Amino acid sequence: MMICEYFRSIQGEGLTIGVPTYFIRTAGCNLRCEWCDTTYAREGGRETSVDEIMEIVDDTRDVCITGGEPMLQKDLPELLDRLLKAGKKIVIETNGSVDISGIPKDENVIVSLDVKCPSSGMSGKNLLSNLEHMGKKDQLKFVIGDQVDLNYAIRFIRENPVDTNIIFGAVGGMDLLPIAEEVVHRKLDVRVLPQLHKMIWGDRRSV
Numbered sequence: 001m002m003i004c005e006y007f008r009s010i011q012g013e014g015l016t017i018g019v020p021t022y023f024i025r026t027a028g029c030n031l032r033c034e035w036c037d038t039t040y041a042r043e044g045g046r047e048t049s050v051d052e053i054m055e056i057v058d059d060t061r062d063v064c065i066t067g068g069e070p071m072l073q074k075d076l077p078e079l080l081d082r083l084l085k086a087g088k089k090i091v092i093e094t095n096g097s098v099d100i101s102g103i104p105k106d107e108n109v110i111v112s113l114d115v116k117c118p119s120s121g122m123s124g125k126n127l128l129s130n131l132e133h134m135g136k137k138d139q140l141k142f143v144i145g146d147q148v149d150l151n152y153a154i155r156f157i158r159e160n161p162v163d164t165n166i167i168f169g170a171v172g173g174m175d176l177l178p179i180a181e182e183v184v185h186r187k188l189d190v191r192v193l194p195q196l197h198k199m200i201w202g203d204r205r206s207v
């Protein structure tokens with residue numbers, strides 16, 4: 001697998017926000033989001049075997065596989081299998097444009113599937129067939145940059161009802177007031193969440 005970096009930190013987003021987590025960041029991405037905050041992970045990386053990764057990952061119970069785009073890595077199924085056998089609880093973060101049907105339906109794997117909004121420039125890449133593979137333990141994540149994005153996200157969840165968790169966050173993670181007000185006003189079944197790691201560490205890449 002092509003790996004960009006590893007680090008231990010606090011999960012900053014989604015259902016497991018605040019949980020101490022070991023991050024494995026893969027390198028390489030098929031998208032080019034306008035507001036991408038991990039441009040350093042879109043290319044390059046170091047070829048690393050699953051055996052090596054298993055030696056590097058420490059005894060932290062929770063592991064997040066992120067990118068880049070992890071679904072592009074052909075050894076990902078083997079890595080997931082080995083991590084599950086090692087007793088890990090896994091969050092796999094994917095950009096929503098690559099088929100996720102191969103991710104095991106395991107109670108210890110949370111799929112965090114992005115739905116790209118218009119301000120990303122990538123909303124045409126959302127692969128709707130992925131929604132069929134989302135379960136109650138998983139999360140659909142919208143990163144919202146402006147009112148157009150907010151309207152898009154609200155329309156998307158109405159037109160594509162899925163029995164899963166819906167997360168709204170803000171580009172940059174901080175300006176949540178307009179999103180929260182809209183969610184309350186429209187009585188949406190949505191969690192509005194900050195990017196906790198940015199509140200704690202700013203733009204520092206790892207601890």
Ligand code: SF4
Nearest residue numbers: 029031033036068095
């Ligand atoms: S999918 Fe993620 S890594 Fe890829 S360009 Fe978008 S924000 Fe960056």
